[in-house]
Amino acid sequence: MTTATRVNREAGHQPASRRRRRGGGIWKVALLFLAPTVILLFVLRVIPTIGAVIESFQRSASRLAPPRFVGFDNYVDLFSDGDFAKVLGVTGLFIVIIIPFQVAIAVLLAVLLNERFPGLGVVRVFIFVPVAAPAAVATVIWGVAFQPQGPINAVLEAVGLPGQPFLTSPDQALLSIIILMSWIGIGYWTLFLVAGLQDIPIELYEAASIDGAGWWRCFFSITLPNLRRTLSFVIVANTVASLIAFVPIAILTKGGPADSTRLIMFDTYNNTFVLGDVNLGQAEVTILLIALIAITALQFRLLGKEKS
Amino acid sequence: MSLPNKIGTTRPRRVIVAIVAWVIAILFALPLVWMLSGSFRTKGDLFSSVYPFSPNILIPRTFTLDNYASLLNGPFALSVFNSIFVTTVTVIVGLLLSSMAAFALAQMKFRGANIVFAVIVLSFLVPFDAIAVPLANVFRDWGLSNSYIGLILPGIANGFAIFVLRQFFLGIPGELAEAARMDGLSWWGIFWRIYLPLSKPALIGAGFTLFLFQWGAYLWPLLVATKPSVQLGPIALANLATSQEVNFGAIFAGAVLLTIVPLVLLLVFQRHFTASLASTGSKG
Numbered sequence: 001m002t003t004a005t006r007v008n009r010e011a012g013h014q015p016a017s018r019r020r021r022r023g024g025g026i027w028k029v030a031l032l033f034l035a036p037t038v039i040l041l042f043v044l045r046v047i048p049t050i051g052a053v054i055e056s057f058q059r060s061a062s063r064l065a066p067p068r069f070v071g072f073d074n075y076v077d078l079f080s081d082g083d084f085a086k087v088l089g090v091t092g093l094f095i096v097i098i099i100p101f102q103v104a105i106a107v108l109l110a111v112l113l114n115e116r117f118p119g120l121g122v123v124r125v126f127i128f129v130p131v132a133a134p135a136a137v138a139t140v141i142w143g144v145a146f147q148p149q150g151p152i153n154a155v156l157e158a159v160g161l162p163g164q165p166f167l168t169s170p171d172q173a174l175l176s177i178i179i180l181m182s183w184i185g186i187g188y189w190t191l192f193l194v195a196g197l198q199d200i201p202i203e204l205y206e207a208a209s210i211d212g213a214g215w216w217r218c219f220f221s222i223t224l225p226n227l228r229r230t231l232s233f234v235i236v237a238n239t240v241a242s243l244i245a246f247v248p249i250a251i252l253t254k255g256g257p258a259d260s261t262r263l264i265m266f267d268t269y270n271n272t273f274v275l276g277d278v279n280l281g282q283a284e285v286t287i288l289l290i291a292l293i294a295i296t297a298l299q300f301r302l303l304g305k306e307k308s
Numbered sequence: 309m310s311l312p313n314k315i316g317t318t319r320p321r322r323v324i325v326a327i328v329a330w331v332i333a334i335l336f337a338l339p340l341v342w343m344l345s346g347s348f349r350t351k352g353d354l355f356s357s358v359y360p361f362s363p364n365i366l367i368p369r370t371f372t373l374d375n376y377a378s379l380l381n382g383p384f385a386l387s388v389f390n391s392i393f394v395t396t397v398t399v400i401v402g403l404l405l406s407s408m409a410a411f412a413l414a415q416m417k418f419r420g421a422n423i424v425f426a427v428i429v430l431s432f433l434v435p436f437d438a439i440a441v442p443l444a445n446v447f448r449d450w451g452l453s454n455s456y457i458g459l460i461l462p463g464i465a466n467g468f469a470i471f472v473l474r475q476f477f478l479g480i481p482g483e484l485a486e487a488a489r490m491d492g493l494s495w496w497g498i499f500w501r502i503y504l505p506l507s508k509p510a511l512i513g514a515g516f517t518l519f520l521f522q523w524g525a526y527l528w529p530l531l532v533a534t535k536p537s538v539q540l541g542p543i544a545l546a547n548l549a550t551s552q553e554v555n556f557g558a559i560f561a562g563a564v565l566l567t568i569v570p571l572v573l574l575l576v577f578q579r580h581f582t583a584s585l586a587s588t589g590s591k592g
Contacts, residue, residue, distance in 0.1 A: 026417075026418050027418050029416065029495045030416040030418055033408045033409065033411055033412035033416075033495070033499070034408070034409050034424070036405045036408065036409075037405055037406070037409035037428060037465055040405070040461070040465040041427075041432070041465065043461070044436075044439070044443065044461065044462055044465060045431045045432070045434075046431075047446055048439050048443035049439060049442070051445065051446060052439075055442070108332075109329075109332065112325060112328060112329040112332070113329070114313075114314075115315055115316050115329070116322075117316065117322060117325055117326035117329060119330065119333075120329075121578065123329050123330065123332075123333040124578075125575070126333040126334075126336045126337040126340075127332075127333060128574060129336075129337075129340060129567065129571055129574065130336065130340075131520075132520065132570035132571065132573070132574050133524075133567040133571075134523060134524040134525075134526070134542045134545075135524055135526060135542070136524075136526055136541075136542035136545050137343075137542070137545065137566050138339075139546070140545055140546065140548070140549040140559050140562075140563055141339050141340075141342070141343050141559075141560075141563055144549075145339065145342070147358075147359075149359040150359060151342065151358055151359065151361075151365055153359065154358065154360050154361035154362075154365065155361055155365075157360065157361065158360070183336065183339065187336070200313075202311070205311040205312060205313040206311060208311075208312055209311050209312050213312050215312050215314075215315055215317075217312070218313050219313075222313070223313060240435060241435070244435045244437040244438055246437060246526065246527050247526045247542075250526070250527075250530070250546075251546045251549060251550065265437060265438075265527075268441055269441060273441075273531070278445070281441060282441075282442060285438070285439075285441055289434070289438055292434050292435060292438050293430075293434055296430060296435075297430060300426070300429065300430050300433055
């Protein structure tokens with residue numbers, strides 16, 4: 001459904017005459033109810049965004065020197081410097097792996113949770129606890145588990161497999177972070193997919209049953225096509241969440257080893273607060289914000305569709 | 309008759325479904341069980357149980373509450389208290405402000421209401437962490453660093469909370485408000501005495517969203533709450549894990565303490581959360 005028709009339908013709740021009669025005073029009442037939120041919108045979103053954009057066009061010679069306007073210099077520096085290309089590469093790789101991985105397991109789990117079996121409620125809680133606990137909890141627990149002399153290697157070696165370096169190896173660190181973050185995230189995305197499965201009209205399956213279709217046929221011809229909207233929402237929302245992945249990097253790897261886990265959110269933090277290059281950091285924040293606003297706008301549209 | 313959208317149509321197939329689901333659930337639970345058992349171990353037991361492999365990897369040979377006792381007598385206790393306080397205020401104030409905004413956006417059909425709605429929800433849907441770095445500079449200039457207000461403010465405006473509440477309010481028949489207006493009830497009265505009491509499921513969903521954001525917050529407290537007096541739980545936990553002398557027992561006990569609160573809420577609101585959170589949807 002297009003935005004226009006949705007707007008019309010919502011406006012249709014009240015007849016036009018009544019709206020006109022009330023029209024004058026309602027602005028003021030609405031403003032009072034909205035005032036705290038609008039003030040927060042300015043304080044928490046508008047002011048820092050404007051600040052970041054302005055500072056991204058400035059540069060100071062030293063911490064105390066007044067900043068001067070330098071145009072796109074910070075952006076040029078960012079893109080001509082190989083480091084930022086590396087950050088984009090790592091972030092891209094991270095997203096390309098983590099999203100299909102999480103979505104595939106979440107679909108499997110949603111299908112299983114849609115069945116009936118003993119202990120369904122307990123299974124649901126187990127899968128969801130990692131979502132509800134702070135990311136720092138998951139991070140420190142997996143941090144210990146991933147140690148070279150930790151429990152995962154203990155189990156691997158007990159069954160005769162070689163121990164793995166995990167977070168200490170440039171080849172495995174990003175994958176280890178992906179496993180950790182999937183442990184947190186999968187339960188969350190599963191919830192949406194369970195709700196999506198339950199929204200599929202049962203009549204479709206009844207008709208398929210009469211036609212003699214089996215489970216696989218139904219899954220590919222009915223379930224997946226009808227899950228398309230939920231799946232797109234999950235993929236988009238997951239992209240947003242993965243772009244701002246920060247906690248495991250900040251606690252466990254600090255972007256290393258050999259920059260292999262230098263994701264963009266950590267890099268903006270690192271540039272601004274650790275390396276102290278505020279203006280370069282703000283240019284990076286601005287780029288990240290533009291990407292996130294674009295993706296979130298898409299997510300917002302999907303959210304609207306989901307409801308209508 | 310069972311429909312072809314279910315796998316478990318025959319008894320053996322039902323058994324397979326149960327086994328697969330349970331295996332996955334156990335894989336998810338293992339780190340939690342390991343964390344819980346580790347929090348009760350003595351130092352020596354912990355050290356020998358982690359590596360190399362022994363059958364005691366999950367079951368402690370010793371049982372002690374020392375890890376908890378030493379944590380709760382140290383600065384970690386304050387950080388847990390800070391987290392509980394900051395999160396409680398965030399959920400209460402956040403629910404009030406979000407439902408007020410949602411009420412205005414759902415009930416009042418003024419010109420441009422839909423644009424205002426899109427701007428507000430979209431702004432607060434863009435993940436807060438992305439703006440946290442520049443906002444931390446603003447808050448420092450305003451003297452809000454290292455204060456409870458500085459920690460709470462970012463959590464109380466949440467796009468998903470406003471969205472789900474407005475969606476719920478739209479489903480409440482307009483005639484109800486109309487009749488109340490005729491009887492002389494103010495807009496605030498309609499909001500407070502009619503809409504809020506009717507909206508318990510949506511309030512629980514939105515409240516859980518606000519809770520998750522603030523209880524799990526890491527980047528923001530890392531930026532603005534550097535003093536020990538306003539330190540939050542996740543930061544204190546990370547400090548335990550990255551300090552010079554790593555004490556596994558303390559890390560496990562701290563992790564358990566920070567997991568208990570959401571776990572209890574999860575069990576209490578089990579029934580509500582699957583339905584409401586799926587329609588709210590936000591993990592900070």
